[in-house]
Amino acid sequence: MKSTITLFIVFLLCANATAQVEYGTPPLDSCPEKLANLPRLIEVNHFPKVNDPIKIKDRYYWKHTTSVLSKRSDIQIIEYGAYLYYNDQWNLRKSYPLKELDKTFGTKKQKLLQGAPYTWEDNWRIDSQLFGGWALWYFIGRTSDGETVCGYETIYTTSNLLN
Numbered sequence: 001m002k003s004t005i006t007l008f009i010v011f012l013l014c015a016n017a018t019a020q021v022e023y024g025t026p027p028l029d030s031c032p033e034k035l036a037n038l039p040r041l042i043e044v045n046h047f048p049k050v051n052d053p054i055k056i057k058d059r060y061y062w063k064h065t066t067s068v069l070s071k072r073s074d075i076q077i078i079e080y081g082a083y084l085y086y087n088d089q090w091n092l093r094k095s096y097p098l099k100e101l102d103k104t105f106g107t108k109k110q111k112l113l114q115g116a117p118y119t120w121e122d123n124w125r126i127d128s129q130l131f132g133g134w135a136l137w138y139f140i141g142r143t144s145d146g147e148t149v150c151g152y153e154t155i156y157t158t159s160n161l162l163n
Contacts, residue, residue, distance in 0.1 A: 046067075
């Protein structure tokens, strides 16, 4: 009986270890629930929007830039980060510390000035495994009138190795 229970536990552990994540494709215009009811007044752009990796030594690099812009007014960023799409939903990958926004995007005191673009030139995905998938970068901020607004954009990273 003891060996049967042990075999069953080993089977369950192996099944969990080999379970596949279903990456899939997000529905058009879908976004995380947190952003759904906020006005989308921050423009977010990735270049390239479809991103193919290159291999350097034993790592894969999906090299791209991410830019943000507010056309309507100055906006104080209060949160930003990235989601990954898998298992038929957007899953929070990471919310970044606000102080990193100044370093990576070149803002001052996490403020987007009206009409000024801010770009993170080396916003690269790096991994030891080659796989594609969808990510969504988001920004939440407040206008000078106190309105909470957001901006977000998807990027698709492929498994089509360039080199």
